[in-house]
Amino acid sequence: MELSVLGLGRMGSALxxxxxxxxxxxxxxxxxxxxxxxxxxxxAKPLADPADATGLVVTCLSTYDDQRPVLERLPAGTTLVSLTSGTPAEARATAEFASAHGITYVDGVVLAVPQAVGGPSARLLYGGSAAAFAEHREVLETLGAATFLGPDAGLPAVHDLALLGIMWTTMAGYLQALALVGGAGVQPAQFAPFAAGWLDVVTANLPRLADAVASGDHRTEVSTVDLNAAGLAHLVAAVREQGLDDGVPAAVRGLFDRAVARGHGEHGVSSVVEVIKQPQPR
Ligand SMILES: NC(=O)c1ccc[n+]([C@@H]2O[C@H](COP(=O)([O-])OP(=O)(O)OC[C@H]3O[C@@H](n4cnc5c(N)ncnc54)[C@H](OP(=O)(O)O)[C@@H]3O)[C@@H](O)[C@H]2O)c1
Structure with a gap:
């Protein structure tokens, strides 16, 4: 089995x-x-030009814009797996470009750092040509667990950004928490176990929230938006009292306040999704 890897940054080198x-x-x-x-x-065999690539071609460059001139060098008949990150629209545009140039296209995202590629924790998501994915699944499993999401080449990027969004907001919340408790003299290492245990509690709620979002049934016997909005007001006040940046908690508070204003005060936290799905001018 021949493979060509185009782009040898941190991730491409790991691939x-x-x-x-x-x-x-x-x-x-x-x-x-x-x-x-x-x-x-x-x-590995060095290639002088992307046009010399043979076998299954795997690309991993910084952006889709950087990648396009490289793809323009590939001959018709190539099967391409792009592991460059970007937006769903960029992935779909690349699939259209590939189709117009006789290139069979699979888009993918790497849900791992380069050091984890090829190891047991690495997971990659793919979309695009089902036939090409099936044909090359075994070689792609070399990089990490491989999941095919469907023919829409934008789906891997949708999942990637959704998951990264969880990571960024969670990490920002954690860093905010470390700053808050730090102001009271608590060392980060003292607080970390509380945070880890708390995230387990949050994680246990994910299936219940998913069911509520899917059904639109936001009734709760547990914790209302009103209750959480009041708690968020306390958090924002405490953060401001300490002179910390209030951007993250103030943004979340604003979201919950808008849910209250839209009549969701007595509903569960899942109802905040209705504000996210249908934002109104502020
Ligand atoms: N690193 C991670 O943890 C990670 C995790 C998941 C996904 N990814 C994704 O993987 C992709 C690559 O990331 P990376 O960490 O490997 O980045 P990187 O170390 O900065 O490498 C970037 C690669 O893109 C190439 N490149 C950039 N602009 C180019 C251009 N105009 N023409 C030709 N080649 C160009 C670079 O070539 P030169 O060497 O010549 O500069 C290099 O090979 C990104 O889309 C990233 O989001 C990375």
Whole structure:
């Protein structure tokens, strides 16, 4: 099985390394030739130009805009797996470009850091050509657990951004919490176990929230939007009293306050999704 990896940044190098470790014949190309040295020392064949790529072509560049001139070098008949991150619209536009140029296209996202690629925790999501994914599934499993989401090439990016959104807001909330307790003299390491246990509680609620969002039934016997909006007002006040940046808690408070204003005060927290889905001018 021949493979070509185009783009040898941190992630592209990890992808090429995982393919090499699995014993595949790998050709590599990178804009800056110096990054070719490491995979070449492990047996990869350097390519002078993306147009020389053979076999399954895997790309991983910074952005879809950076990637497009590289894709323009690929011959018709190529099967391409793009692991470059971007927006769903960029992924779909790339699928259209590929189709217009006789390229079979699979879009993918890597839900892992480069160091985890090829290891047990790595997961990748794919969308686009089902036939190409099925044909190359085994080689793609080399990188990590591979899940095909469907023919829409934008679906991997949708999932990627949705998951990253959870990560960023959770981490921002955690950092806000460390600053808040830090102001009271609590060391970050003292607080971390409380945060981890609390996230377990939050995680346990995910299926219940998913059911409520799917059904639109936001009744609750547990905790109302009114109650949480009052708590958020306390959090914002405490953050301001300490002179901390209030951007994150104030944004969440605003969301809950708008849910109250829209009549969801007696509903469960899941009802906030209705405000997110149908924002009104503020
Ligand atoms: N690193 C991560 O943790 C991670 C995790 C998941 C997904 N990703 C995604 O993987 C992709 C690559 O990330 P990375 O971490 O490998 O980034 P990186 O280390 O900064 O590497 C960027 C790569 O893109 C190439 N490149 C940038 N602009 C180019 C251009 N105009 N023409 C040709 N090549 C160009 C670079 O070539 P040069 O070497 O010549 O600059 C390099 O090979 C991104 O879309 C990123 O979001 C990364």
């Amino acid at each position: 090429a390394g995982a393919f090499l470790a699995a014993g595949y014949d790998v050709a590599v190309w990178n804009r800056s030739p110096r990054k070719v040295a490491a995979p070449a020392a492990r047996g």
